[in-house]
Amino acid sequence: MSGPAPENTIEVQQLVKAYAGVTAVNGISFTVRRGEVVGFLGPNGAGKSTTMRILTGFLPATSGFVSVCGVPVASRPEDVKRHIGYMPENNPLPEDVRVSEYLAFRGRLKELSGKRLRTRIDTVVELCDLKRIRHRIIGKLSKGMRQRVGIAEAVLAEPDLLIMDEPTIGLDPHQIIMIRDLIIGLRGRMSVIISSHILPEIEATCDRVIIINQGRLVASGSPDDLRHEFLGRANYRVEVAGETELLRGALAALRPGLALDTVDGPDAQGFTTYEVACPDSDDLGEPLVHALAATPGLRLRACARTEASLEHVFLAATRRSWDATLEDKKPGQKT
Ligand SMILES: Nc1ncnc2c1ncn2[C@@H]1O[C@H](COP(=O)(O)OP(=O)(O)OP(=O)(O)O)[C@@H](O)[C@H]1O
Numbered sequence: 632m633s634g635p636a637p638e639n640t641i642e643v644q645q646l647v648k649a650y651a652g653v654t655a656v657n658g659i660s661f662t663v664r665r666g667e668v669v670g671f672l673g674p675n676g677a678g679k680s681t682t683m684r685i686l687t688g689f690l691p692a693t694s695g696f697v698s699v700c701g702v703p704v705a706s707r708p709e710d711v712k713r714h715i716g717y718m719p720e721n722n723p724l725p726e727d728v729r730v731s732e733y734l735a736f737r738g739r740l741k742e743l744s745g746k747r748l749r750t751r752i753d754t755v756v757e758l759c760d761l762k763r764i765r766h767r768i769i770g771k772l773s774k775g776m777r778q779r780v781g782i783a784e785a786v787l788a789e790p791d792l793l794i795m796d797e798p799t800i801g802l803d804p805h806q807i808i809m810i811r812d813l814i815i816g817l818r819g820r821m822s823v824i825i826s827s828h829i830l831p832e833i834e835a836t837c838d839r840v841i842i843i844n845q846g847r848l849v850a851s852g853s854p855d856d857l858r859h860e861f862l863g864r865a866n867y868r869v870e871v872a873g874e875t876e877l878l879r880g881a882l883a884a885l886r887p888g889l890a891l892d893t894v895d896g897p898d899a900q901g902f903t904t905y906e907v908a909c910p911d912s913d914d915l916g917e918p919l920v921h922a923l924a925a926t927p928g929l930r931l932r933a934c935a936r937t938e939a940s941l942e943h944v945f946l947a948a949t950r951r952s953w954d955a956t957l958e959d960k961k962p963g964q965k966t
């Protein structure tokens with residue numbers, strides 16, 4: 632196929648996958664642009680691995696349309712595989728071969744040979760920090776090393792799309808940071824879609840997040856957009872000495888609807904740490920500092936805006952979709 636590369640690396644329209652007795656994917660649509668790094672989130676059983684396997688051409692869909700780099704997956708699964716590097720969940724690797732032998736073998740399957748194969752192996756060995764272990768037997772490597780071998784294999788043939796299903800599962804914090812840096816190093820070179828339960832990792836590496844639950848898409852956007860959509864509020868952490876009721880009064884006079892939570896304290900100096908939640912995302916910092924400092928009987932020691940984590944967004948988005956499912960079932964419910 633020739634012509635300009637399509638703008639979208641992935642197109643998924645109304646994708647459905649039904650196994651006997653369970654609809655794992657239930658009408659999902661999304662796109663991933665060229666060079667974009669996307670996090671694919673969802674609770675256990677949400678349908679992440681199923682969607683990823685369909686994208687790679689390994690698993691047929693029940694209905695819907697999926698294309699990768701403009702190639703329809705259903706009718707041309709073998710062509711699609713040429714565009715994709717795939718690191719499956721619990722990536723199985725052969726135990727009794729050396730890292731270099733494994734990469735050479737996989738490279739030949741990906742139609743690399745001669746000087747180009749050697750150059751690509753050197754490049755991915757460097758990229759994935761495998762230099763010291765390239766001649767070791769895979770069966771004797773640690774989990775983190777194996778994960779890096781899996782990533783090296785997936786990027787070996789310079790795919791347009793890298794699909795990684797839980798690449799950091801079971802790794803220690805050092806290894807997680809290493810994989811995170813590796814993914815950041817791939818940014819702009821290829822489109823990447825990563826599923827994970829480790830949300831700070833996703834936040835650090837991904838341009839955009841797609842959240843699915845029970846086979847349906849429940850949210851899509853940058854972590855900032857999603858924070859705004861699902862939480863829609865600004866939080867401030869303040870350290871104040873004085874009567875809590877005085878603080879409540881000052882907040883009520885400043886703006887109706889502000890919520891107050893005690894986080895910690897009072898400490899030895901009499902300061903209590905509170906969280907003040909503003910129902911919208913307006914910047915309340917300056918008026919808040921002025922109001923608290925100007926209230927007789929209160930002493931303000933610190934005030935800082937706190938960011939809601941992607942974890943909060945994930946919980947809010949999945950909760951909202953579960954609530955919607957319950958609402959759907961209410962009329963004429965029999966069971
Ligand atoms: N081969 C299969 N046969 C029958 N049901 C399956 C099969 N594979 C997956 N499922 C079911 O489909 C649903 C989605 O599974 P999937 O593995 O895609 O979820 P996931 O989001 O990857 O979950 P996890 O976070 O646990 O990896 C689950 O209910 C699962 O039990």
Ligand SMILES: [Mg+2]
Nearest residue numbers: 679680681720
């Ligand atoms: Mg999975």
